[in-house]
Amino acid sequence: MTQHPRGKTNKARGEETRQKLVEVGLRLFAMNGFNGVSMRSLASEAEVNLATVGYHFGGKQGLYEAVIHEIIRFRDEVMPGEDAVREQLVRFEAGEINKEDLVSWFFRSQMQGILSDPTSLWGVMLLNRELADPSDSYQLLDSEFFTPSIDSMVLLLKAAMPEETSYTEVMAVGLALIGIVLKFVMPKVFTDRVGWDEITPERVEELIEILSRRAVAFVCC
Template identity: 80%
Template sequence: MTVHPKGKTNKARGEETREKLVDVGLQLFAMNGFNGVSMRNLASEAEVNLATVGYHFGGKQGLYEAVIREIIRFREEFMPGVSVVREQIKRVESGEISKEEMVTWFFRSQMEGILSDPITIWGIMLINREMAAPSEVYPLLDEEFFEPAIQAMNLLLKAAMPEGSSYTEIMTVGTALIGIVLKFVASKAFTDRVGWDEMTPERIEELIEILSRRVVAFVCC
């Protein structure tokens, strides 16, 4: 096995380059869309030669799919999964926490994960593009990102909302909550209107606290 002067093997250097291309691809695709990004642009921004993109991913389409899979992999870091939601529901049923506390936990988990991590923000921006103009990889995103997230949210809302709420009502409320979260991703229009220079950690916490209270009232009180 060849070891380069800096102590990295060929395999390690290859993995590092692959990760860099995915990171660069995520940002470029989020900002410009699939058709707005060229292979040359990708290579230039990642500071690699043009053939490297093809070597690792087979081309732009392969890199785009790798980017989408990376977004899917991060899903449960900011969107609680079904198993975690079931645990919270059991805590409500045992009297350990209230429905209001469960809803606050769920909404806060999403808002903190999305607004506090720049990488996640790029992912949400790209997801918005896919929702507006689905590409060839949309079915993958729908099956492995949207469907698990919707299942978890519906499970939580069914437990939190008044007994007898219809599936249509649950889906309507869930869709509205998703819209609230997405509305504040890279929202320069909002920060300008409230006089904030940027979304600092303190501003994010203030925003989440306000929205959490209102979401609880919207969902279950």
């Protein structure tokens, strides 16, 4: 279809509407849970008519599944994937980087992926809801988000920690590090006490520098 010079094609407008519904759905589901969100509130927040949600997703369940797939799509941006980890392990084994560099890279990648995107708050909130009260979509999240993320984390930590370290200890350390990152997704307790009005990009970098050094000390050195 040829695009009209004065506007967008119907397809382009449809894609914009679909993406807006996913973004609104992520926020509303994160705040209120699946059962706490109505089709009417979704349509109102997205500034579309009620039938539009059904047209694009078949209903609320379809939109929720689209939101879950959107979270999965950004998995490697907030948690280094196995391929990225193996690339760093090759550098480590070749002597190009040391254990401190390895751990710092992994932790910084998590911090930057989560703290640099303001919408991460909603994704984290929704993931926590799924962990606390799994929906029908939990198995998909487990297989496509949680398991690959944990596998890549364990792969890296096993290389950084002493060979005799048990799997239990590796998991405990890894999840503790993830917990540190997630604490700064909603940083009000911290910012109120250090006198920051907001988390600017410069302050994100300052936090990453502080916490990545401490993460290295916690894991191996």
